[in-house]
Amino acid sequence: MIRATAFKGKTVAVFGLGASGLATVRALVEGGAEVAAWDDNEAGRKAAADAGAPLADLNAADWSKFAALILAPGVPLTHPEPHWTVKKAKAAGIETIGDVELFFRERKAIAPNAPVIAITGTNGKSTTTALIAHLLHEFGNDVQLGGNIGRAVLTLEPPSENRIHVLELSSFQIDLAPSATPTVAVLLNITPDHIDRHGTVEHYAEVKQRLVEGAETAAVIGVDDDFCAGIASALQKRGAPAVRRISVRTRLEEGNLHALEARVYDGEHLKADLAGIPTLRGSHNWQNAAAAIAAIEALPERYRANGDLAAALRSFPGLAHRLEVLPGIGPVEFINDSKATNADSTEKALASFESNIYWILGGKPKAGGITTLSSYFPRIAKAYLIGEATEEFADTLGIEVPFERSGTLDVAVRNATADALAANKPGSVVLLSPACASYDQFKNFEVRGDAFKRLVAEQVAERGGR
Numbered sequence: 001m002i003r004a005t006a007f008k009g010k011t012v013a014v015f016g017l018g019a020s021g022l023a024t025v026r027a028l029v030e031g032g033a034e035v036a037a038w039d040d041n042e043a044g045r046k047a048a049a050d051a052g053a054p055l056a057d058l059n060a061a062d063w064s065k066f067a068a069l070i071l072a073p074g075v076p077l078t079h080p081e082p083h084w085t086v087k088k089a090k091a092a093g094i095e096t097i098g099d100v101e102l103f104f105r106e107r108k109a110i111a112p113n114a115p116v117i118a119i120t121g122t123n124g125k126s127t128t129t130a131l132i133a134h135l136l137h138e139f140g141n142d143v144q145l146g147g148n149i150g151r152a153v154l155t156l157e158p159p160s161e162n163r164i165h166v167l168e169l170s171s172f173q174i175d176l177a178p179s180a181t182p183t184v185a186v187l188l189n190i191t192p193d194h195i196d197r198h199g200t201v202e203h204y205a206e207v208k209q210r211l212v213e214g215a216e217t218a219a220v221i222g223v224d225d226d227f228c229a230g231i232a233s234a235l236q237k238r239g240a241p242a243v244r245r246i247s248v249r250t251r252l253e254e255g256n257l258h259a260l261e262a263r264v265y266d267g268e269h270l271k272a273d274l275a276g277i278p279t280l281r282g283s284h285n286w287q288n289a290a291a292a293i294a295a296i297e298a299l300p301e302r303y304r305a306n307g308d309l310a311a312a313l314r315s316f317p318g319l320a321h322r323l324e325v326l327p328g329i330g331p332v333e334f335i336n337d338s339k340a341t342n343a344d345s346t347e348k349a350l351a352s353f354e355s356n357i358y359w360i361l362g363g364k365p366k367a368g369g370i371t372t373l374s375s376y377f378p379r380i381a382k383a384y385l386i387g388e389a390t391e392e393f394a395d396t397l398g399i400e401v402p403f404e405r406s407g408t409l410d411v412a413v414r415n416a417t418a419d420a421l422a423a424n425k426p427g428s429v430v431l432l433s434p435a436c437a438s439y440d441q442f443k444n445f446e447v448r449g450d451a452f453k454r455l456v457a458e459q460v461a462e463r464g465g466r
Contacts, residue, residue, distance in 0.1 A: 016072020
């Protein structure tokens with residue numbers, strides 16, 4: 001656990017008492033602050049009280065006594081309008097920050113040279129974060145992985161020059177971390193997302209840009225979209241620390257990494273061959289791998305001196321619920337891509353398989369649905385629709401793709417398995433890649449993915465897997 005000493009001897013308000021909020025309360029108390037914690041949700045307050053959090057009704061509090069408001073990242077900061085606590089903090093003239101900001105302030109105080117790699121982007125950041133942590137661990141380093149993946153940042157071990165923190169950061173977290181200064185910052189891509197939270201895609205991009213602007217040693221930026229290409233150019237014009245460009249669309253000059261046909265190059269020099277690594281299939285994962293390699297190469301030599309990159313890449317287990325390979329049956333492979341909660345993410349999955357895809361999709365639909373995926377429809381053998389999106393997606397698929405209205409995941413898995421086995425074609429895949437949020441039928445995408453894995457395991461046990 002990291003003791004947050006930035007407010008030692010002062011009183012701070014903490015709002016939002018989920019996992020990261022409770023961790024923040026503990027870190028502040030351990031660091032010597034007096035904390036007034038609150039949540040709009042009664043169940044959240046009870047759970048916090050049971051955990052020993054010092055509750056105080058912030059509605060009735062005297063905000064002139066607070067040195068800062070520490071806000072949970074899921075609470076609106078600016079859009080659709082600032083949360084009532086944010087308004088009170090502004091009226092009191094105090095800053096509103098988050099747990100990631102506390103992490104960077106503590107790092108500055110106790111170990112300013114401690115290596116930190118921070119990763120953001122619309123898609124791919126979880127896989128890239130996990131891959132960087134895996135590679136560094138395989139190279140013999142003490143690695144702490146957290147932020148928007150796994151553990152809350154303040155539950156990690158403290159910063160140290162002999163320890164590397166690898167942090168996935170969402171736009172919500174960056175927005176609350178004005179002094180984030182990672183050793184290496186990675187920005188993978190930007191496509192419209194979280195507009196309800198940021199107001200416009202331009203503001204969303206500005207928030208992402210802050211992370212790479214704060215990089216101390218290097219900024220690694222994917223340049224295959226206009227927003228990121230513009231950010232990379234702007235940083236270079238300002239003379240920012242080394243900017244390494246990443247592309248999966250075109251060859252780049254020396255010092256920038258491109259990944260083409262499952263191979264990562266620095267200029268004309270081959271850096272890594274990803275062919276045959278099932279956890280790194282697809283061009284999106286080539287980008288992730290290129291970004292991971294570039295980020296690690298930006299660290300001092302001692303953190304990567306003992307590494308066999310090829311072996312470390314081959315041993316990467318992948319990310320749960322993101323193109324996760326499950327046990328198969330005969331010629332049929334099962335892929336859990338429950339983390340694909342929008343069409344852009346599902347596009348990466350469909351692009352990873354040439355044909356014979358038995359596609360399970362649906363849930364609570366996002367704006368735009370799956371209309372952008374039409375170029376991949378010829379690869380679909382059949383689609384199995386579940387949840388609220390069923391009729392909308394049925395209209396989109398029309399006569400181009402055979403489909404059924406399965407309704408629920410269990411029916412979809414059973415029928416997709418039967419159809420794929422009956423076709424008996426090599427390279428067939430039953431793919432859960434919903435292109436939807438899970439909230440109509442499941443608590444979150446993890447629960448949905450775990451349900452898929454259980455259902456597949458039942459099919460494998462019943463039919464005899466490989």
